[in-house]
Amino acid sequence: MTADLHDATVYYTVMGRTLHDEPNCAGAAAALERAKGVLRTKVGAGTGVRFTPTLTFTLDTISDSVHRMDELLARARAADADLARVRVGAKPAGEADPYRDNGSVAQSPAPGGLGIRTSDGPEAVEAPLTCGGDTGDDDRPKE
Template sequence: MVDQARARRLSKRIAAIVATAIDHEIKDPRLAFVTITDCKVTADLHDATIYYTVMGEDLDTPPDLQAASAGLEKAKGVLRSKVGAGTGVRFTPTLTFMTDTVPDTARHMEELLERARQADSEVARVAASAKPAGDPDPYKAPRESVEDSESTDVD
């Protein structure tokens, strides 16, 4: 029987241990701008996938994803030992590192939303000065005058 709550607690604990170890204990300069964003543990608690992002040194510098990935692969054994000591589970999960694509996807979604806002404002600008081609309400039936209705009544 799988305990989902235990898996969630373990994944949070693993993410915290790995983030702390990268920040304070591992002295690899390739990991200086790595941020742990999430961790997922399988139902049997044997495998953990750790998601990370990498920032550049400043806003103009692109992140070095290959160097960060190589640094994490090199530190994988040490990090697994830290996870084993910090969690106290019978079987220490194997660690797999994946780049987190959520920030890139969010940035792309923001760009799409901005384009949609610009298109909507352009349509609103054109619609504000538009006039109907024919009657304002072409489906509205014309009213009959009182005189026409009296002359059509036959007793």
């Protein structure tokens, strides 16, 4: 209903004759349009206002949205139940903590730098990684 009480929107829902029948929305809309004058007279007599509002009929789609949301929630619950059944007998694919540091790689000798292991065994050496900096180890001529 508008603030000036001149226009009113009436939302309606159409249901089938049985649960499995499709509702006849077009037939319901046509019937409401045919009965608009009679319904407007009833509204005017019942409200007691100076001007009887014009009626506009709009199909209410909330029930369709609710039905769709119920279907989506049921699918989500079924997927959660399937995942719970799979999880019961599942074992981790790897170790419990794949990022565990077992001390096999020493820290970089350069503060804040990165190091790489150049060999394995007792003579393993950590070499610092540099990004374009001069390490003094190359044979290129200095500029």
